[in-house]
Amino acid sequence: VTSLSSSFGGGARTSGDPPDHISVLVIEDEPLIARMVARVLASEGFHVDLAADGGEGLTSARRRRYGLILLDLLLPLVDGVEVLRDILARDPAQRIVVVSAVADVDSKVRCLRIGACDYLVKPFALSELVARVRARMREGVASPGGRFIHGGSVVLDVHHRMADAGRGVVALSQREFALLQSMMAMGGRIATREELLAAVWGESAHGASNVVDATVARLRAKLGDDVISTVRQVGYRFDP
Numbered sequence: 087v088t089s090l091s092s093s094f095g096g097g098a099r100t101s102g103d104p105p106d107h108i109s110v111l112v113i114e115d116e117p118l119i120a121r122m123v124a125r126v127l128a129s130e131g132f133h134v135d136l137a138a139d140g141g142e143g144l145t146s147a148r149r150r151r152y153g154l155i156l157l158d159l160l161l162p163l164v165d166g167v168e169v170l171r172d173i174l175a176r177d178p179a180q181r182i183v184v185v186s187a188v189a190d191v192d193s194k195v196r197c198l199r200i201g202a203c204d205y206l207v208k209p210f211a212l213s214e215l216v217a218r219v220r221a222r223m224r225e226g227v228a229s230p231g232g233r234f235i236h237g238g239s240v241v242l243d244v245h246h247r248m249a250d251a252g253r254g255v256v257a258l259s260q261r262e263f264a265l266l267q268s269m270m271a272m273g274g275r276i277a278t279r280e281e282l283l284a285a286v287w288g289e290s291a292h293g294a295s296n297v298v299d300a301t302v303a304r305l306r307a308k309l310g311d312d313v314i315s316t317v318r319q320v321g322y323r324f325d326p
């Protein structure tokens with residue numbers, strides 16, 4: 087298993103496994119595709135492990151839960167569908183995106199029925215891959231089987247889009263909720279405005295980073311100033 091880590095713009099990281107929400111396992115036997123996917127995901131801030139066949143993929147997946155697994159179907163040693171079944175039998179909450187040249191509807195339906203959370207057909211645009219990884223990862227963080235997300239003194243109610251930072255329950259707007267959720271998913275690391283803008287507003291708000299500042303201000307007004315700290319000239323940190 088090869089690891090590709092990227093530095094994160096200042097967030098301190100301890101040794102050992104990276105947290106779930108940034109960890110991706112890529113099970114792919116074509117070295118060029120594996121390397122290309124690993125490189126682009128690492129450049130987007132993810133921690134990437136590579137497995138070159140089904141057996142290696144299963145071994146890695148048994149070691150820990152990943153934020154997301156990208157799984158090729160046509161693999162040596164253990165076929166991708168078997169890998170999918172095996173991983174989900176052990177850990178039904180593991181999120182797996184099938185990435186395959188097999189494009190027929192039956193294969194897609196079969197994988198989604200087994201429990202894959204998405205199916206991306208090769209060849210794919212790297213930008214689409216990144217967008218899908220982010221989206222599926224976000225869903226995983228939002229509801230890893232539960233209604234509440236805890237981070238320090240803050241509790242987020244995913245079902246009702248509410249938050250409690252110890253001063254009572256408050257309702258959040260969609261953007262406020264998404265921003266807080268993104269920051270909580272980053273743990274204690276610093277998030278740049280650009281990063282938050284991309285995560286919450288997507289491509290549409292490119293360059294308009296003042297919406298991040300405005301939304302942070304509203305979150306502070308609702309939850310207390312100390313929930314999010316400002317990191318001068320860099321961005322923000324969830325710091326309850």
Ligand code: CA
Pocket residue numbers: 114115116158159160161
């Ligand atoms: Ca293959």
